Amino acid sequence: MGEGRFVITLFLALCLITSVSAQGEGGDETSCLSGSSTEDRQGCLDSDGDGWSDPDEGWNQSMGADAFPDNASEHRDLDGDGIGDVADPDMDGDGSLDEVDVWPEDPLIWSDLDGDGYADQGLHPMSDNCPNIYGKSKIRLLGCSDIDGDFLPDEYDDDADGDGIRNEMERSASSGTILYDPYNADSTPPDADQDTIPDVLDPDNDNDGWPDYIEIDRGSDIYDGDETPFTMYFGTNTGIFYTGGLGPGSFSYEYDSDYSEFSVSFVSEIVFEELVIPLLLVPVYFAIFFSRRREFNRLLAEIGGCMDCDVLRTIETEVNLAVKQRNIRVYHGLVLRNAIELAEGELTRERFEEE
Known part of the structure; x- marks a missing residue:
């Protein structure tokens, strides 16, 4: 009994599916008068034989029906002015002739003065945000300058020229003699380790983990990551x-x-800076000492043999200059000035006695 019901149910379902399918297949034939149209509809009435079906109650021009069913050379009137698009010099009716209209089928846009594919007219999905500048940007702004071609406008691009170094880094790496242009990929500051930080700003140019100032101090190559x-x-x-x-x-x-470092270079640095350099400077110290001593003795001898107050004043000026230039020590200058004062006093006393 159960099997019989199942067979009957299956039979009825198949009949229903067959009926619906048959109705669907015949729908196109009954929706329009039979004809030869091939463009907007298949097999509907096409009075002028241009491939576009004649309009009817269920199919109008906005759906694709022929706006000129008796004119085989026309089938559409985009601006609705009664002139077919083929004959209409301004098919979209925006006031710009088709021959100069960049978008002849869009009445809201028509010109592109900078030739970048975006319209000069505003308030449109294709409006150019930079109508006077050629550009292919697509992100945030349309039609603006995009030097590196990443579709991000230069004004919002951290690396406008796409050279791998950020704009502010290029500016910071510039100097009075070398100027790097963040908008020119051929003007890029050196970056030895390719870490996007210019060498002049990079604390570790070879990216070996050692700061450059230590490598320079120790004598290793700041551009060699293996050293x-x-x-x-x-x-x-x-x-x-x-x-x-x-x-x-x-x-x-x-x-x-x-951390605490134990290394040959560390010990070498200590020995060199704390012992070798001071030892090398000893001869220099002696040379400076004897030079100052000679200058002091010379000036002292001139003061002792001077018999003219005007000459003493000249010597005093020379002493002051020698102290300033560190040709003699400060206490040498004090001794010499004291000697000048004594000599002036002696000369004054002798002149008074003669009078």
Whole structure:
């Protein structure tokens, strides 16, 4: 009994599907008068034989029906002025002739003075935000300058020329003699380690983890990532950082200013700066000492042999200049000025006695 009901139900369902299918297949034939149209509808009445069907109650011009069913050379009237688009010199009726209208089928836009594909007219999805500047930007602004072609306008682009270095970095890297242009990809500051930071601003030009100022101080190459203060001697690692404790992670080869360093370059720096340089300066110190001493003795001798107050005043001026230029020490200057005063007093006393 159950099987019989199932068979009957299946039979009725198949009949229903067949009926609906038949109605659907015949729908197109009954929706319009039979004809030869091929463009907007298939097989409907086409009086002028241009491929576009004649309008009827269910199909009008806005749907694609022929606006000129008796004129085989026309089928559409976009602006509704009664003149077919083929014959109409301004098919969209925007006042701009089709021959100069960049968008001849859109009545809201018609010109593109900068030729970038965006309209000079506003309030349109294709309106140019920079109508006087050629540009292909598509993000945030349409038709504005986009030097690197990333569709982001230059004024919103952190790297306008697409050279990998941000605009403000290029400006900061410029100097009085070298000026980098953030809007010119051929004008790019050097970046040895390609980390987008110009070398003149990069604290670690070779990206080896060691600050440049330390590498310069130790003598390693700031542009060679394989050479560090640890590897610059003997072609092997000659240093280590102690991080604290006694575990496996207590030592490291990576630079860290917070850790204690033990290395050949560190010891060499101490020896050179604290011992070698002072020793090299000893002869210089002696040379300066004896030079000042000679100048002091010369001036003192001139004062002792001077018999004219005017000459003494000239010598005093010379003493002041020598102190200022550090040709003699300050206390030498005090001694010489005192000697000048004594000599002037002696000359004054002798002149008074003669009178």
